[in-house]
Amino acid sequence: MFFNSPPSHAPFPSDLPTAEVPTLSSSKILDNDIGESQRLYEACCSTGLFFLDLRDSDRGTDETIFELDIEEKQRYSMLNGTVLGYKGAGVGRIDSKGTQDRCEFWCMSKDDVLEIIPALPAPEIVNKNRHIFATFARSCHTLSMTVFDCLEHQVGLPVGAFRGRHRIDQPSSDQSRQIRYLPQPEEDQRTSLVPHTDYGSVTVLFNVLGGLQILPAGKEPEEQNWLWVKPGPGCAIINLGDAMEKFSNGLLKSPMHRVTYAPGEQSKMTRYSLAYFTRPEDACLMKRLEGSKLIPQLDDGEEEGDITAGEWVRTRMKAAQVQKDQRANFPGWETKGLK
Numbered sequence: 001m002f003f004n005s006p007p008s009h010a011p012f013p014s015d016l017p018t019a020e021v022p023t024l025s026s027s028k029i030l031d032n033d034i035g036e037s038q039r040l041y042e043a044c045c046s047t048g049l050f051f052l053d054l055r056d057s058d059r060g061t062d063e064t065i066f067e068l069d070i071e072e073k074q075r076y077s078m079l080n081g082t083v084l085g086y087k088g089a090g091v092g093r094i095d096s097k098g099t100q101d102r103c104e105f106w107c108m109s110k111d112d113v114l115e116i117i118p119a120l121p122a123p124e125i126v127n128k129n130r131h132i133f134a135t136f137a138r139s140c141h142t143l144s145m146t147v148f149d150c151l152e153h154q155v156g157l158p159v160g161a162f163r164g165r166h167r168i169d170q171p172s173s174d175q176s177r178q179i180r181y182l183p184q185p186e187e188d189q190r191t192s193l194v195p196h197t198d199y200g201s202v203t204v205l206f207n208v209l210g211g212l213q214i215l216p217a218g219k220e221p222e223e224q225n226w227l228w229v230k231p232g233p234g235c236a237i238i239n240l241g242d243a244m245e246k247f248s249n250g251l252l253k254s255p256m257h258r259v260t261y262a263p264g265e266q267s268k269m270t271r272y273s274l275a276y277f278t279r280p281e282d283a284c285l286m287k288r289l290e291g292s293k294l295i296p297q298l299d300d301g302e303e304e305g306d307i308t309a310g311e312w313v314r315t316r317m318k319a320a321q322v323q324k325d326q327r328a329n330f331p332g333w334e335t336k337g338l339k
């Protein structure tokens, strides 16, 4: 896996409406720098998205999986209601008319790569690199913990309020996702990944080419309202997911985002993204957290119920279900603790 030294690529055009995204220093956050910690909190309460500068880190991705034959990739197609393994381009939808998406996924469960559940079927190229997936999961999980520590402090929650709901050795639906977006025909460039919010807690995202766009809060999803996120060298893009909005009853934000064609000259290149989704432990209850004066109270008469994170993610996955006809290929998977 690479990402430290991406291949040379066309520049991001300078004349596009880009989102103002603050760049935070990972070393300052780790050192509990007061100003940097405050900036992280402000970003999470406004857009829920920021860059984390990891200039001295060595994280990365790899394109080899996508170069396998399509038949081989499809042997690991996502199961009904799950988002693990392979998703081919065109399998997902980008709108209610059913327009096909334009990206391939390879997704690996944290529980699988850290051997919390038995290994799921995967191609040889993945099996012989499981240690890399494990290292990636641990590294991104640690980054998310850093964000949690900072936010617990800023929001005034008891120590461990977020961290303690995301213990790495506990079953959860955390996963890594490698994504490939092939160049689009010049005369037909459009959205390639559906507008969505992430449904976990913290997403750690690495990419080199542009294409990611966010919809500022309160704006209608019309073309002119989407803002480009220009990737910063050496930086991970961090965004919060819906679980954090839920825990903070709306204080922290989960940004609406989508992926479109890479802009300008970059559109001729294949775009890769590598994401890690940190999600609450399966057993954790999805409720507003107690203990902070900043977290708004529930509305009068509002009831949250006792839904666990496991059920919450399953419900969300079913809603975003991408492929219905693959379960028969891997009947054993159902019993292997798949989320």
Ligand SMILES: O=C(O)CCC(=O)C(=O)O
Binding pocket: 177, 179, 193, 198, 205, 207, 211, 212, 257, 258, 259, 272, 273, 275
């Ligand atoms: O490819 C990207 O930049 C974003 C991918 C994304 O939003 C997702 O997989 O949830």
Ligand SMILES: [Fe+2]
Binding pocket: 196, 197, 198, 257
């Ligand atoms: Fe996303």
